[in-house]
Amino acid sequence: MTGSSPTVLPSPDPGNAAEEPEALSAHEKALAQIVPLAAHALSQPANVLQGYCEILAVTDAPEHRDRAVAAIQRASEQIADILGDLRRAAQSMEGVDRFRERHDGRRAKRVPNNDG
Numbered sequence: 001m002t003g004s005s006p007t008v009l010p011s012p013d014p015g016n017a018a019e020e021p022e023a024l025s026a027h028e029k030a031l032a033q034i035v036p037l038a039a040h041a042l043s044q045p046a047n048v049l050q051g052y053c054e055i056l057a058v059t060d061a062p063e064h065r066d067r068a069v070a071a072i073q074r075a076s077e078q079i080a081d082i083l084g085d086l087r088r089a090a091q092s093m094e095g096v097d098r099f100r101e102r103h104d105g106r107r108a109k110r111v112p113n114n115d116g
Contacts (some may be wrong), residue, residue: 030096041103047074
């Protein structure tokens with residue numbers, strides 16, 4: 001093939017070559033550790049949403065409807081909160097550390113079960 005040659009990207013600045021990959025690697029490793037934590041944190045409110053939607057589908061009782069709507073609202077707010085924390089974690093190591101602190105299992109109690 002005449003006239004075509006592979007594109008060669010410029011090499012990174014040798015002064016930053018040792019620093020940048022290590023920092024990026026640490027951030028990537030930290031984000032990879034967050035994935036299972038985020039999945040766990042999101043599963044609880046997702047289950048609440050699904051369960052209360054099923055209740056709404058089979059009941060006409062106002063007390064069940066009101067409780068279900070309140071639980072759905074709290075669970076959706078919790079999901080929005082977790083997603084905001086994930087966005088911040090994706091931006092910096094500080095965000096990663098904050099996500100770990102906020103979602104280590106303690107916050108799962110925020111959405112009540114059927115008893116309350």
